[in-house]
Amino acid sequence: MTDITTEQAETYLTAVEDRLTSAGLRPALLDLHQHDKYDETGDTIPSAVLTWPAEHPLVNTDVHEHGLLVAWAPARGWVHASLRPDGSNEQLQHVATDNAEPDQVTAGILTAALGLPANADEQAITAAIITASHGVKHGTPTYQTCTCHKHPCGGVGWDRIDPDCPDHGQKNPCLMWHWAACCPAN
Numbered sequence: 001m002t003d004i005t006t007e008q009a010e011t012y013l014t015a016v017e018d019r020l021t022s023a024g025l026r027p028a029l030l031d032l033h034q035h036d037k038y039d040e041t042g043d044t045i046p047s048a049v050l051t052w053p054a055e056h057p058l059v060n061t062d063v064h065e066h067g068l069l070v071a072w073a074p075a076r077g078w079v080h081a082s083l084r085p086d087g088s089n090e091q092l093q094h095v096a097t098d099n100a101e102p103d104q105v106t107a108g109i110l111t112a113a114l115g116l117p118a119n120a121d122e123q124a125i126t127a128a129i130i131t132a133s134h135g136v137k138h139g140t141p142t143y144q145t146c147t148c149h150k151h152p153c154g155g156v157g158w159d160r161i162d163p164d165c166p167d168h169g170q171k172n173p174c175l176m177w178h179w180a181a182c183c184p185a186n
Contacts, residue, residue, distance in 0.1 A: 004074045006032075009046035012102070013072070019106040020050075025058050025113060027051060027070075047073040051083065052113060060115030068113055070095065078105055080112040096120075 004012070010032060017030055027050040050070040054061050059068050067083040071092065078095035096118035097108035111120050148162045 004046060006046045009048070009074075012100075013048050015102040016105050017050075019102045020109065023106050023110055025052070025056075025106070025110055028053055028056070045074065047071065050109075054083075056113075058110070058113050060113065063115030064113070070109055070112070078108060080109065 013030065013032060017027065020026060029049065029051040031049045033047045033049070048071065050072075052059050052064075052068045054065060054067045056067075064082040066085050068080060069083050069089045070078065070080045072078050077100065078097060079092040080095050081089040081092045083089055093112075095105065095108035096111055097104045107122075107125065110125060111118065114120075114125065116124055145166045147165045
């Protein structure tokens with residue numbers, strides 16, 4: 001994917017942004033550059049920068065204390081780095097992806113944001129996302145007979161379900177989910 005027009009880059013990055021948004025990782029900034037580099041013919045080479053603040057619920061602040069930067073250029077591919085307090089970035093590392101397909105790129109960026117090792121499998125990524133969210137019953141903080149370990153808001157996360165709970169153990173109740181980092185009880 002080294003010979004690419006700005007229009008093709010915009011289409012590609014829109015597909016990546018759509019996948020990231022579907023995965024709950026919509027970037028705070030997606031900036032497509034089309035003037036910073038030129039190839040040997042004088043044509044512009046598109047590149048992009050995406051950022052997420054540390055406050056984003058899927059950004060692991062143990063790894064990315066001040067946020068996450070992801071950059072793309074056709075010749076280099078996808079890279080990521082932690083942001084510094086001044087907005088500059090740490091050393092760039094390649095995003096773990098087998099190819100440049102938007103779904104693969106999204107999985108690689110999600111792995112980086114969650115602070116998981118580059119070889120994390122789908123099960124590890126899913127477990128990290130589930131741990132980052134929990135839900136409460138519509139209209140009330142929790143079920144009256146629930147025996148699960150609760151979050152401060154009264155919500156129950158998939159990681160805290162008691163298998164013997166009469167309300168959650170063998171059921172899939174209708175819950176209003178919210179990110180643990182955005183819990184109203186915090």
